[in-house]
Amino acid sequence: MLVSFESLSETAKVWIYPASRKFYKEELETVEEKVKTFVSEWKSDDADFKASYQFLYNRFIIVLAEDEDGKLTNQDIDTLVGFILQLQTEYELELLDKMNVCFKQGEYVQYKEIKEFKKLLKSKSVSSKTIVFDNLIQTKEELEHYWEVPITESWYNRFL
Incomplete structure (x- = not known):
């Protein structure tokens, strides 16, 4: 379930995806809507699951999720990475290289x-x-x- 950033605990899990370039002005609204939709639907079968996102500096996609009970599985993480890979391909930029x-x-x-x-x-x-x-x-x-x-x-x- 999509919740506000502020409502998540300090221990919420975080994934940061830095874009190799700023998102262009005409891309911003669409990209943010796609991220919002993904986070809203991610693990939608689990009523207790809480997640949020932030889109900062027109460059960073940040996804957060509560994982107090260890409910996030490798498959859930793979789903997130698959979504990020789609964005990477669609917008022709790098999002997964954390060593830059x-x-x-x-x-x-x-x-x-x-x-x-x-x-x-x-x-x-x-x-x-x-x-x-x-x-x-x-x-x-x-x-x-x-x-x-x-x-x-x-x-x-x-x-x-």
Whole structure:
């Protein structure tokens, strides 16, 4: 069942899918509607199942679900990944590569391959204060407190 983000517990499971490019203005409404429909219908046979989503910076698709009783199965996760793969194909962008780096450069969110990001660090184009997105977080609490952090507070600090 689709619920508001705020109503989910701090331990709700989180999946973050960073897009390799911003969604174009004409795509936004359609993509968000598809995500909303998917989350609404995901595990619809389970009346106790609660899920939500967020669409941030026109680039990140974030799906959250309560899994207090361990009801999420591998098949449920496969269904989510299959949906994301469909979006990836339909909109011709990458959504599943979590090893690329997303970071803020002024008001813009950049998406770079790790190799290119290391070069930016070496050339001082980004600094230790640059805000990065840790797309490997796993809970709502981590999303709220540790998703957008300076490089020094992320696992990317090993490249400094």
